Amino acid sequence: MKLLVVEDEAKTREYLRKGLTEAGFVVDTAANGLDGRHLAMTEQFDLIVMDIMLPDLDGWRLLASLREAGNATPVLFLTARDSVSDRVQGLESGADDYLVKPFAFSELLARVRNILRRGLAPLSGNQLSVGDLTLDVSRRSARRGDADIQLTTKEFTLLELFVRRQGEVLPRSLIASQVWDMNFDSDTNVIDVAVRRLRMKVDDGHDIKLIQTVRGMGYRLDVRNELP
């Protein structure tokens, strides 16, 4: 998976490159809109992450010129400006997602993966499984080993999210917005409590703990127990 990062602030650009590279992506960078456009037109990328406020050619115009040239590469906007009109403009202009600075890196990673996954065929079948955990999506039931797990509707939705995105770190904000449609930070530890309960139901009594806390980032479901 090859990404292009267009960002004029050197420090931000370097850390995005480093973080995304370590997350397993191939990353090219551009420091301004014109270079970004040139790269986007001459090479094939799976996703472009770009800042809206660029010194020469701003994000809106860069995106518009790409779309005009028939380039349909997905775009994720980064912006320090946070207003409804910006958000609306961002999504109407054909951007695939939109992230407001300051953002958590885990949040960016989750959204990048989300956009990249869209292009793939949907996960087929009603059965999802990780290790000895199986989910039946249509019956909304879960089993671990040979025991049924009793879950509430929201707990099942949460577990399904973990399983579908196994191995990925899911930040609390993403969990809140995907499971409960809460797109803001409620300055409570609601998510921690919900995950803790789910973990009790899924992992208690098993040697392999599937649901793991990644300190400072969020939660992850993985069969390998590798803490950073």
Add this chain to the structure above:
Amino acid sequence: MSSPKRPLPLAVRITALVGIAILAVFLVFGWLIERTIDQHFMEQDSAVLKEAAAVVEDILFQHWPAEDIDMLQRKLDRALPGRLGVICKLSKPSSEVIYASPEFRGRGSPGDLEVLTVITADNLRMWRDGQNLYRGIRLKLSAPEAAPSSYYLVTLALEISAHRKFMKSYRHTLWASTLLAALVGICGVWVGVGRGLAPLRRVSNRIRGVSSDRLHVRLELDAAPIELVELAASFNDMMQRVETSYQRLSNFAADIAHELRTPVTNLMTQTQVALSKGRGVEEYREVLYSGLEEFERISKMIDDMLLLARTESGLGRLSLEKVSLRQEVQDLLDYFEAWAEAQGVSLTLKGRCRKVRGDRMMLRRAVSNLLSNAIRHTPEGGTVSVSLCDTPGFAVVSVANPGPGIPPEHLSRVFDRFYRVDDSRCRTDEGAGLGLAIVKSIVEAHGGCIAANSEQNHTQFVMKMPGK
């Protein structure tokens, strides 16, 4: 840059208007006097001429039809010069001159005088002869019993250059005095207006004293003339609003700096301590984690402050739709349920209310802040109860919880930014103290209002939103 043309200064305008009025009054007055004097002279002249005409008639009719021209001439010579400068010319219809005063001799009287039969002030004519100016008349004199063809023409005139001279000097005097009076008047008005505008200058001097550190300036309404009271009152209102906003902004700025100081100090200190000597990987990791927590706190504060700034700029920036508050509350209760249960708090919802028009995300956020506050302050085993109802024009959401309650001295200030009831300023999982300020600004941006009331063991927040 083309600026609109500046209107004339008030003092100049008033002075000019009053000056024009004074001039006009003087001119009309002068003209009236002139007319009157002129009229008076004409009456006087016509009286003199009437008398002269009577004399001439007498002399003529005594000797009608005049045979003895010499005697006639003598009689006229004797009679006329006594009549203050009346000159006379007597002729027959055949233009044969019978008698002429010395002024008429060798010269004809003006030939275009029409022949009249009566003398009034209005039908006198004027003509000039060299240096002299005459006012006179030409009459047809015939004896009552004479044949129509038998008559005399008599031209009588008065030399009036003296009148003219008098009128001329009168007019000079009039003009000079008019001008002088107008000048004096205008100067008086100028001084008067200057003094009259003094209160305005005083007001503007006071206003000039306003600066960002002297926003308390107010104009004294009692000391202002009645015409300026309204201006002064609206100025005072404006200053009140400006001062309040300014105060809030500068407090907010100070609070922001203060709030940011703590996490930034923590970050700097721990980073410097970490760098002061070599350490193990685990320790470095700890430092980074701890830094991350501080950054998250700062980031959250920035988000909240931006949100506040955005909602305070009004509804124009919100995306409006029809919102069912009951649905929103229901979703939020689902969301908080696990957390509340973990704290031993139960949640109830009762009642319904009409739909409101607003920004769904914002409203959800406002209710969420109320709920999380309530749950946080409820002792274990307590119940947070949300109830919905309608009052005329409003949908009402009230969130009540048992618990220690908010002391009255804090109650009015719970919606202030960065305000925390406990002075310990503990920063556990509480936010920066912006939660209720955000609720208030969202509710007010939607045209609603929010109030808190608290008793010994019960706290309630009531949010009223204008209904659809």
